Amino acid sequence: MTALRQAVREQAGPGLLLLLSTVLLLLAVGAGTGIGEMAIPIDTTFFAVTNRLGWSAVDLDPIHQSVIWDYRLSRSLVAACCGAGLALCGAILQSLLRNALAEPYVLGVSAGASTGAVGIIVLGLGAGSITISAGAFVGAFASFAFVALLSNGARGGAGKTILAGVAASQLFNALTSYIVSTSANAQQARDVMFWLLGSFGGVRWSEFQLILVVVIIGFCVCIYFARALDAFAFGDDAAASLGIPVRTVRIVLFGVTALMTATIVSMVGSIGFVGLVVPHAARFIVGPSHERLLPTCVVGGGIFMVLADIVSRVVLPQQVLPIGVVTALVGVPFFSVILYRTERAR
Amino acid sequence: MTIAAEGLTWKVGRTVIVDNVSLRAEPGKMLGLLGPNGSGKSSLLRLLAGLRKANAGQVTLDGKDLRHIKRSAMARRVALVEQQSSTESNVRVREVVELGRIPHLPPLGGWTRADDAAVDAALERVGMTERGEQYWQSLSGGERQRVHIARALAQTPSELLLDEPTNHLDIQHQIELLRLISDVSLTSIIALHDLNHAAMFCDHVLVMQKGRIVAHGAPEAVLTETLLSEVFRVQARVEPSPHHGKPHIHYLL
Numbered sequence: 105m106t107a108l109r110q111a112v113r114e115q116a117g118p119g120l121l122l123l124l125s126t127v128l129l130l131l132a133v134g135a136g137t138g139i140g141e142m143a144i145p146i147d148t149t150f151f152a153v154t155n156r157l158g159w160s161a162v163d164l165d166p167i168h169q170s171v172i173w174d175y176r177l178s179r180s181l182v183a184a185c186c187g188a189g190l191a192l193c194g195a196i197l198q199s200l201l202r203n204a205l206a207e208p209y210v211l212g213v214s215a216g217a218s219t220g221a222v223g224i225i226v227l228g229l230g231a232g233s234i235t236i237s238a239g240a241f242v243g244a245f246a247s248f249a250f251v252a253l254l255s256n257g258a259r260g261g262a263g264k265t266i267l268a269g270v271a272a273s274q275l276f277n278a279l280t281s282y283i284v285s286t287s288a289n290a291q292q293a294r295d296v297m298f299w300l301l302g303s304f305g306g307v308r309w310s311e312f313q314l315i316l317v318v319v320i321i322g323f324c325v326c327i328y329f330a331r332a333l334d335a336f337a338f339g340d341d342a343a344a345s346l347g348i349p350v351r352t353v354r355i356v357l358f359g360v361t362a363l364m365t366a367t368i369v370s371m372v373g374s375i376g377f378v379g380l381v382v383p384h385a386a387r388f389i390v391g392p393s394h395e396r397l398l399p400t401c402v403v404g405g406g407i408f409m410v411l412a413d414i415v416s417r418v419v420l421p422q423q424v425l426p427i428g429v430v431t432a433l434v435g436v437p438f439f440s441v442i443l444y445r446t447e448r449a450r
Numbered sequence: 451m452t453i454a455a456e457g458l459t460w461k462v463g464r465t466v467i468v469d470n471v472s473l474r475a476e477p478g479k480m481l482g483l484l485g486p487n488g489s490g491k492s493s494l495l496r497l498l499a500g501l502r503k504a505n506a507g508q509v510t511l512d513g514k515d516l517r518h519i520k521r522s523a524m525a526r527r528v529a530l531v532e533q534q535s536s537t538e539s540n541v542r543v544r545e546v547v548e549l550g551r552i553p554h555l556p557p558l559g560g561w562t563r564a565d566d567a568a569v570d571a572a573l574e575r576v577g578m579t580e581r582g583e584q585y586w587q588s589l590s591g592g593e594r595q596r597v598h599i600a601r602a603l604a605q606t607p608s609e610l611l612l613d614e615p616t617n618h619l620d621i622q623h624q625i626e627l628l629r630l631i632s633d634v635s636l637t638s639i640i641a642l643h644d645l646n647h648a649a650m651f652c653d654h655v656l657v658m659q660k661g662r663i664v665a666h667g668a669p670e671a672v673l674t675e676t677l678l679s680e681v682f683r684v685q686a687r688v689e690p691s692p693h694h695g696k697p698h699i700h701y702l703l
Contacts, residue, residue, distance in 0.1 A: 204538060328557050335552055337537045344501050345532075346605075347525030347553035392539045395558075 121390070125403040129184065132410040136180030137172060139414050141421075144168050153177060174308065180410050182307040183427075185315040186368045187378055187409025189322060191401040193361040194379030195386070196326055199333045199394065200357055201262040207380040211265075211358065212272030213365040214374035216247025219276045219283070221370070222296050226288045236299070237370040244366030247272045252358070261340060265358075301426030302373035304413055311371055322364040323402055329353055330394035337392070375409075375428045377435040382408055388442055408435075452477050452637045453498055453528070453609050457507035460497055467493045469661035470507070475609070475637050482652035482669075483641040486682055489658040491641040492533065495611050498639065499530045511609075525553035529602035533613040536594065537586060544582035546597050547572055550604030572603040576630065592623040599630070612640040616647070645682075649673055649697045657681055670697045 138149045152172035154160040193208035201210070209215070220243020224236045254268035284293055326333075332353045335343040344350045368375075386400040409427075412434055416425040453475045460468040468490045475481050483491045496502045498509055500516050509516040511527060529550070550572065551565045573579045576596040581589075589597065595615055602610055612631065616624040624644070628651045631638055642648045648655050649669040657665040657672060659681050665672045670690075678686045684701055691698040 199539075202538065331552050331555065331557060335549055337539045337541060337546075337549070338532075338535045339537075341496070341501050341530075341532060342535055344521070345499055345525060345528075345530040346549060347520075347522035349521050387540065391545075392541050393545065 121396075122399055122403070125400065125407075129403050129406050129410075132407045133177075133180045133184055136183065136410045136414050137177045140171070140176055140417055142168075142171055144172065148172070178309045178312050179304050179307055180413065181312050182315055182372070183304055183409045183413040184406035185312065185319045186304075186372055186375065187382070187405035187407070187412075188402040189315070189319045189364045189368050189405070190375065190379040190409075191382035191386070191405025192319070192323060192326060192398060193365050195383035195394075195397055195401045196333070196357050196361050197379075198383055199336055200354060201266055202336065202339065203262065203266060204384070205380070206266070207376075208361065208365040208368075209273070209374060209376070209379070211251050211269045211362060211365075212247040212276060213244045213362055214369050215273040215276035215280070216250075217241070217244040217366060217369040217374065218296075218300055219243045219279045220246070221299055222280050222283050222288075225295055225299070226283050226292050240370035241366050243276070244369055245362065247276050248358075248362040248366070250275070298426060299373045301428040302375035303424070303426055304372055304416075305424065307371065315367060315371060318364055318367045319402075322360050323398070325356065325360045327395070327398050329357060330398060333357075333394040334392075373426075373428070375431055377428075377431045378405055378409055378412075381435045381439045384439070385442055452512065453639065454510045454513075455494075455498060455507065456510065458494070458497055458504050458509065459506040460493055460502060461505050466661055468497060468504075471658075471661070471663055472507075473656060473663065473666070475639055476654065477637050478635055479637060479653040480632050480651060481637075481639045482648040482655040483639060483658065484643075484645060484648055484655055485658035490661040491658055492613050493661075494658070495530070495613050495639065495641055499528060499611050500524055501530075522553050525605065527607055528609045528611065529605040529607035531595075531598050531602050531610070531612040531615050533615075533617060534591075535598070539586070541586045542582065543578060543584050543586065543589070543597050544569065544573070546586060547582075547600045547604050550601040553605060568604050568606055572600040575603055575634070576600045592619045595619060595623075595627065599627070603634070608636060610634070610636045610638040612638065614641050614643060616642070616644065645673060645678075645699050649699070650694060673697050673699065 137153070138144070138146055148164055148168050149172055151160055151162040152164055152169045155162060155164065155169065156173045190208050194206070197206040197208065197210055198204060217240040220239040220241065221236050223243070224239035251265070251268045251272045254271060255265040284296055288296065332343065332348045335346045335348045340350050382405045383397070383401050386397055386404050390396040390400045409431070412430045413427060415434065416427050416430040419425060419430075455471055455473050458468055458471040459466065471494060483494065485491050493502070497504055500509065500521070511519060511524070516524070547569050551561070551568060554565065555561065570579070573582060576599055578593070578596055578600060581593070586594070586597070599615065610631070615631075616627055619627065624647065628647055631640065632651045640652070642652075652669060654667060655669050655672050656663055657677065664681060665677055673688055675686060675688055678684055678688070678699065686702055687700045688697050689700070690696070
């Protein structure tokens with residue numbers, strides 16, 4: 105691992121690294137499409153995709169065709185986008201708040217989304233007219249607005265923003281618990297639980313289109329501010345004295361991360377650990393410079409999430425594990441190795 | 451023409467931290483900011499760097515109001531070295547110095563040989579050329595401070611603001627650092643605690659007390675026994691040093 109880091113930092117150009125990791129990401133998505141409960145031969149998988157793309161016209165079992173294209177491929181691509189988005193948000197928030205423990209949900213977005221979703225599931229607010237996702241999205245932004253208001257538009261500095269996020273999380277988690285304990289029946293409570301732990305179960309192509317657009321926009325904004333993020337390493341005043349419009353950068357980046365997180369949470373639930381771990385792993389490989397770190401997070405987060413999704417689908421027969429369980433179970437040992445090695449490398 | 455302040459006042463809540471301060475830095479000279487703890491030196495430096503907004507008065511750069519100068523344009527002219535600023539990030543020395551080029555670069559790309567040259571020159575100036583690949587976390591306090599100064603020099607500023615840069619350094623590094631700053635041909639404003647060092651290296655000094663300027667001028671004119679007793683509350687004798695001719699302060703028991 106240390107040798108890999110050495111090689112990447114000193115020899116491989118960013119171009120080569122990006123090419124290599126993109127190939128890895130494509131392989132992961134390929135694996136995500138090919139592997140599943142129903143055993144489908146690899147050539148069938150391949151032709152099912154090329155058939156739909158109009159590159160081939162091979163005669164296939166329509167059920168196979170449908171499982172591959174409508175179910176597995178879209179699901180893997182959504183997983184890749186969600187992983188990429190969460191890792192990106194984690195990296196941004198860790199730098200902006202100068203806190204190694206910051207993660208996409210630090211602004212209370214996930215707690216707010218839960219309240220929104222639970223409000224829809226349990227109370228049936230506006231049932232029919234708005235879906236669970238829409239409710240979660242509204243809740244996520246309500247929480248973000250609360251944090252922004254409480255931390256005085258990010259003027260109070262990093263510490264205050266984190267405290268405001270903690271307060272928002274507590275408040276919205278309490279609201280969620282209140283609604284569940286007073287109004288939910290057993291089945292609803294189970295639904296809520298499953299949703300909170302995250303699942304790629306319901307996603308199809310329309311979700312992919314939305315999440316792809318959001319993540320691409322988010323990435324473009326973040327990479328535009330890559331140098332500004334580097335300047336935050338020594339704090340707000342140091343960044344300001346390097347000519348960075350600190351408050352504007354803060355507000356724009358908080359807004360973009362909230363948008364990405366809210367979209368992801370409302371689509372697949374709150375999937376923990378990816379946003380915390382992937383940026384640290386990426387920093388370990390390419391160093392702290394954001395021009396390299398952010399693309400690495402996008403690709404690394406995508407690969408990690410697709411692989412975690414495969415595990416969640418195949419590890420138990422006849423059953424899909426919540427993805428959040430897998431990301432934590434796979435992520436923690438992986439993270440421990442990195443922590444251990446970093447200590448030794450110093 | 452360089453940095454000047456006119457009637458500068460800054461408050462936190464109702465407490466006045468900087469009280470009606472006017473000053474004018476001389477081009478290419480080193481101006482020392484002296485005063486007891488809490489006299490407003492750091493706050494004044496932050497106001498001069500444009501990091502805080504004054505409640506009254508204005509800071510001007512070449513006669514132009516700071517409020518009408520863009521942050522990035524300001525950062526190309528004025529560099530600030532903070533008191534003891536550190537990072538958790540696992541950066542290398544060279545990467546820290548490279549931060550100094552940010553004001554000169556577009557948001558993406560655009561790194562040229564000129565930027566590399568500026569970074570090399572800055573590292574050379576503080577004697578850290580060999581240490582570029584070393585990690586920030588492995589540096590001592592003195593080395594970190596030198597890297598901060600290299601970062602500020604890489605900004606290729608014409609004005610350098612320093613907030614007690616010699617804090618926590620051993621005497622050798624204190625003297626080296628002050629000599630380095632007085633050697634570079636920049637206009638510098640430096641907050642200092644050691645009055646003898648201020649007398650040795652500064653062209654002018656400015657003494658603050660409770661946010662106001664109470665004395666201003668050449669060290670030999672300002673650092674008198676009366677002032678030391680009134681502002682710093684110490685009994686002392688001041689006489690010209692037989693070695694370097696600048697005033698030397700003997701504190702009395």
